[in-house]
Amino acid sequence: DTAVSQTPKYLVTQMGNDKSIKCEQNLGHDTMYWYKQDSKKFLKIMFSYNNKELIINETVPNRFSPKSPDKAHLNLHINSLELGDSAVYFCASSQVVTGDNYGYTFGSGTRLTVV
């Protein structure tokens, strides 16, 4: 059973298009995240949602809009795609610290290529 699943795994699209990436977690975690990994492998947080509420928005262009229909899902919609949006996008989830169980669980990533 996949704990954090993202779809699609690969996404190739043209500049100017609008696309969405979906994420689902079956861990019962309260908080979900989107991270962006650039071509140099640097990982940076984009958004964080706790129980469907946005709690972190890290200076991400407003072309990026996260949506959380329930606490098990966090989707990422991107409008007017640009070449610089090409990256690997990771979804993750975590639970409020409870002893030794704390940690983030990451999905396998979505490789977005804008041409």
Next chain:
Amino acid sequence: AQSVTQLDSQVPVFEEAPVELRCNYSSSVSVYLFWYVQYPNQGLQLLLKYLSGSTLVKGINGFEAEFNKSQTSFHLRKPSVHISDTAEYFCAVIPVYNTDKLIFGTGTRLQVFP
């Protein structure tokens, strides 16, 4: 604010040799510390974590790390590496009282040669 420094962007090593991947962090508050591994074209997998207690932490695949508060370091070690350990390794921290933002270092590429 917190930051993580991984001084070595690449570490080449021969199979069965020991390896140490260095991680230093900066934070004005207490943090939890993590090491993640990313195999080629895959997602991030948790190797080990330090939350509290013993400063020597053992993780999966024979890796261990030692938390040194005075030196603000959390170096990752393995006594004998395998070809299959070739991957990107990320050190990460999160403030103890604000666990909404896991902050990563820039990663270290471990390349194991036969």
